[in-house]
Amino acid sequence: MTILKALLGAVAAVSLFSAPASAQTYPERTITVIVPFSAGGPTDTVTRLVAESMSKDLGQQVIVENVGGAGGTLGAGRVAQAEPDGYTLLLYHIGMATSATLYRNLAYDTLNAFEYVGLVTEVPMTIVARKDFEPNDLKGLIEYVKANKDTVTVANAGIGAASHLCGMMFMNAIGTQLTTVPYKGTGPAMTDLLGGQVDIMCDQTTNTTKQIQGGTIKAYAVTSPKRLKIFPDLPTASEAGLPGFEVGIWHGLYAPKGTPPEVTDRLSKSLQKALKDENVIARFAELGTEPSSEADATPAALKAKLESEIARWKPVIEAAGEYAD
Amino acid sequence: MDLVSNLALGFATAASPANLLFCLIGVLLGTLIGVLPGIGATATIAMLLPITFQLEPVSSLIMLAGIYYGAQYGGSTTAILINMPGESSSAVTAIDGYQMARNGRAGAALAIAALGSFFAGTVATFLVAIFAPPLTAIALEFGAAEYFSLMIVGLVSSVALAHGSIVKALAMVALGLLLGLVGTDIYTGTPRFTLGIREYADGLNFVGLAVGVFGIAEILRNLESEKTREVLMARVTDLMPSRDDFKRMLAPILRGTVIGSALGILPGGGAILAAFASYTVEKRISDRPQDFGRGAVAGVAGPESANNAGAQTSFIPLLTLGIPANPVMALMIGAMIIQGIVPGPNVAAEQPRLFWGIIASMWIGNLMLVVLNLPLIGLWVKLLKVPYFILFPIIMAFSSVGVYSVNANVYDLYAVAFFGLVGYLLLKLRCEPAPLLLGFVLGPLLEENLRRAMILSRGDPTTFFTRPISATLLAIAAVVLVVVFLPAVKAKREEVFVEED
Amino acid sequence: MKSISFDTTNALCGGLLTAVGLFFAWQSFGLELGTAFRMGPGYFPLVLSGVLTLLGVVILVQSARVHGEPMGPIAIRGMLFILPAPIFFGLTVRGLGFVPALFFTALIACFASHRMRPLWAVALSLALTVFSVLVFSYGLQLPYQRFGPWVRF
Known part of the structure; x- marks a missing residue:
């Protein structure tokens, strides 16, 4: 017993020593941003671009660690349990909000496990189809799929993927259930769309821009509030016949619950600076997206976004009845 | 001619001193990290990827391609020397390559692998340069029904992987297929066979499984009779292949190149089958099938060539469509995007320097690999003289780091221990791990494509017969089946397997 | 029969x-x-x-019809020390950090062979750890903490 007590005492002492990272001198060592997806994906790309720029401002290296698995919830769970000292951060996309409903037994409480740093970017989506698909505009598409709802197939990159979410939202918006064809990742889904094996898909510009430009797939609309600079002729979904249909894959930067506000503020400032970095802006533009505004790259804006998005997706996911566990 | 000028542009780009240097560094790093036991191509590339982010786009991709080849060759080296494949393709190399090493012919096996890879790489590179666009069109014809039928061909042929009991080999395939299904069902999101462990939601890690059933099982086997065990490894007869070896590796290399090039184009896991398919073919047509599994030269030459040709042609969908054929290619796309190049159907037209530079560097990378590795064979073989009780703690430490580095998932490490035990058990029960591994990689693909084909055909199973490519593939599978069960062939095969039963 | x-x-x-x-x-x-x-x-x-x-x-x-060779000896000691090695690494890599976790992993694996002397085992594990830290942590910059929260004061 005494040994056990001594051990417990030692553990307590250790945690006492390590807990309060002095906010004035932050950051004193390397910061790790956990990306809950594997290296090379869109979220990883966004993170690495921003991390590189933040390193310059913070005067400490900001490195990226990929902890993939279970739609990003494993990496988020890791950060939820990390020490709240500002040296372990999380960059997670819209999945932060949707996983709260998609997964019925998450290892963390989405709204109470994190502190907020700020929004990073919101990648728009495009509604696309195989290049020889009959309809030529969004109105025509909606009529066509309603008339042929038994034969039209909608591809997605697996449960919880951007294309899955957008597809659900689309079917919800037009009030028609179509046959969904899930794939393991965007690659195979896009291959089958190019090969004409499936009909339509709704996916991030990151994945569709080059294919649209190359004329290998047909684009009907973007799901952002404004038209995109790279596709000035492509209407928004609102303009083309689906008023209010807006879906964006937004990315946010989080810290574990209990991180001192001085630290998250410092990180917000740094994030805002990084989002004005010309290199970041240029690279984001090539991905078909823009950095979030200074007003959005704040803890308050991210918190509001997360709360409103959880509320928005909950009924859509529950109506579709598709869960990830 | 367009091709000549394009290739000239490519070589001018790739042969700039800086790019040559990056290619060399890539190949060297890839080989050195990949040769560490338990660290295969995927782990190596995941580790080395961030290094390339700092370079300018062309150099970065050239270096990455170099890392890819180097890592693959490094992986084959450990497969041959210590039975530690880090990749599904080198799992096939391990079957006969490791036996060759145990017979004291490790040097020859390594040389055969290097030469076969180089030849296959050269041919496949030119295929990529000449035929990329038309081949892409063929690849796009492959829908779910075609992939399913292709996997069936793979499964039917898998019997040839075994050199013991056929029933046991089939059981191993079935077990492998089931293990491959562990994880989240992509159609419904239901977790299957995960025993409630969320860390297995994305399935069991291939590297963990391979390191366990091959490498750790082999370590345990070596440990069971330490006192009496003769020191097999110290007896190294020849470093280079003999004249006879050259004669016997020529045809398998040619066939392996064809098989690998063809299957590598398919973005849905075709390349995975290449090495297995080549092994099957070689064993089927060999006049000495009894040598397979005991150190057959053709069993190393064919799969290694197929594997490398497939690795090369799997760049085709990436370069012409912007679509990754395998996880390594997905990493390449990530690297391109980081560099500000979003790959798509227009890469060749918009970035000819990059496109042809990569193709040219593929060949240069392969050349460097051979030049670098042939002299190194002596060194690798010397490593075998390190006493085993020193070698295996090293293997365990590096495997742990390698497996962990893929996804930072500690449950993958627990899986290594579990599959080490399973692998040892199977070894004791005289079951072979290679069919298990084939089943493991095919399992999810088979089910995924079967169910997708049924969805796309609206529940009409005739889709497999009415689509011409699918029907052809099923016919091939049927022919293979008939051949296996034809009395004459059966008699011959029983002769082969008689010592087991 | x-x-x-x-x-x-x-x-x-x-x-x-x-x-x-x-x-x-x-x-x-x-x-x-x-x-x-x-x-x-x-x-x-x-x-x-x-x-x-x-x-x-x-x-x-x-199995009732045919006979094969017997199973042979079982590597009990091997299993006792080899299999726990990766498990130990998994349990401690985040807590202890990369350096101590790797050192002890190698050390555990060392004892699987009865030919390994304790002193040799420590020396080998040390050398292995130094090499790995140089290559993976400093050379390749893998994002693992060298010393984790359990040993940080």
């Missing part, structure tokens, strides 16, 4: 595979099966586990 005798290896093998097949089948029944045309998550695994069970039974039956 002269008498009832078994090849123990194959009997064990068949029995185990049958058991594993039945386990997977039992698990599959807990999943939605669907129909052949609209397969649920349990359909394909159920078919496969049926096949595995069947093959296991065939091996079991065959």
Whole structure:
């Protein structure tokens, strides 16, 4: 017993020593941003671009660690349990909000496990189809799929993927259930769309821009509030016949619950600076997206976004009845 | 001619001193990290990827391609020397390559692998340069029904992987297929066979499984009779292949190149089958099938060539469509995007320097690999003289780091221990791990494509017969089946397997 | 067939595979099966586990007819020290950090061989740790903490 007590005492002492990272001198060592997806994906790309720029401002290296698995919830769970000292951060996309409903037994409480740093970017989506698909505009598409709802197939990159979410939202918006064809990742889904094996898909510009430009797939609309600079002729979904249909894959930067506000503020400032970095802006533009505004790259804006998005997706996911566990 | 000028542009780009240097560094790093036991191509590339982010786009991709080849060759080296494949393709190399090493012919096996890879790489590179666009069109014809039928061909042929009991080999395939299904069902999101462990939601890690059933099982086997065990490894007869070896590796290399090039184009896991398919073919047509599994030269030459040709042609969908054929290619796309190049159907037209530079560097990378590795064979073989009780703690430490580095998932490490035990058990029960591994990689693909084909055909199973490519593939599978069960062939095969039963 | 005798290896093998097949089948029944045309998550695994069970039974039956070589010695000591090594690494890499976790992992694995002297084991583990830290942590910049929160003061 005494040994056990001594051990417990030692553990307590250790945690006492390590807990309060002095906010004035932050950051004193390397910061790790956990990306809950594997290296090379869109979220990883966004993170690495921003991390590189933040390193310059913070005067400490900001490195990226990929902890993939279970739609990003494993990496988020890791950060939820990390020490709240500002040296372990999380960059997670819209999945932060949707996983709260998609997964019925998450290892963390989405709204109470994190502190907020700020929004990073919101990648728009495009509604696309195989290049020889009959309809030529969004109105025509909606009529066509309603008339042929038994034969039209909608591809997605697996449960919880951007294309899955957008597809659900689309079917919800037009009030028609179509046959969904899930794939393991965007690659195979896009291959089958190019090969004409499936009909339509709704996916991030990151994945569709080059294919649209190359004329290998047909684009009907973007799901952002404004038209995109790279596709000035492509209407928004609102303009083309689906008023209010807006879906964006937004990315946010989080810290574990209990991180001192001085630290998250410092990180917000740094994030805002990084989002004005010309290199970041240029690279984001090539991905078909823009950095979030200074007003959005704040803890308050991210918190509001997360709360409103959880509320928005909950009924859509529950109506579709598709869960990830 | 367009091709000549394009290739000239490519070589001018790739042969700039800086790019040559990056290619060399890539190949060297890839080989050195990949040769560490338990660290295969995927782990190596995941580790080395961030290094390339700092370079300018062309150099970065050239270096990455170099890392890819180097890592693959490094992986084959450990497969041959210590039975530690880090990749599904080198799992096939391990079957006969490791036996060759145990017979004291490790040097020859390594040389055969290097030469076969180089030849296959050269041919496949030119295929990529000449035929990329038309081949892409063929690849796009492959829908779910075609992939399913292709996997069936793979499964039917898998019997040839075994050199013991056929029933046991089939059981191993079935077990492998089931293990491959562990994880989240992509159609419904239901977790299957995960025993409630969320860390297995994305399935069991291939590297963990391979390191366990091959490498750790082999370590345990070596440990069971330490006192009496003769020191097999110290007896190294020849470093280079003999004249006879050259004669016997020529045809398998040619066939392996064809098989690998063809299957590598398919973005849905075709390349995975290449090495297995080549092994099957070689064993089927060999006049000495009894040598397979005991150190057959053709069993190393064919799969290694197929594997490398497939690795090369799997760049085709990436370069012409912007679509990754395998996880390594997905990493390449990530690297391109980081560099500000979003790959798509227009890469060749918009970035000819990059496109042809990569193709040219593929060949240069392969050349460097051979030049670098042939002299190194002596060194690798010397490593075998390190006493085993020193070698295996090293293997365990590096495997742990390698497996962990893929996804930072500690449950993958627990899986290594579990599959080490399973692998040892199977070894004791005289079951072979290679069919298990084939089943493991095919399992999810088979089910995924079967169910997708049924969805796309609206529940009409005739889709497999009415689509011409699918029907052809099923016919091939049927022919293979008939051949296996034809009395004459059966008699011959029983002769082969008689010592087991 | 002269008498009832078994090849123990194959009997064990068949029995185990049958058991594993039945386990997977039992698990599959807990999943939605669907129909052949609209397969649920349990359909394909159920078919496969049926096949595995069947093959296991065939091996079991065959074991009564033919004889193979005996199983040979079992590497008990090997299993006792080799298998826990990666588990230890997994349990401690985040807490202790990369350096101590790797050192002890190598040290544990060392003792699997009775030919390894304790001093040699420590020396080998140390060398291995230094090499790995130089290559992976400093050289390749893998994002693992060298010393984790359990040993940080």
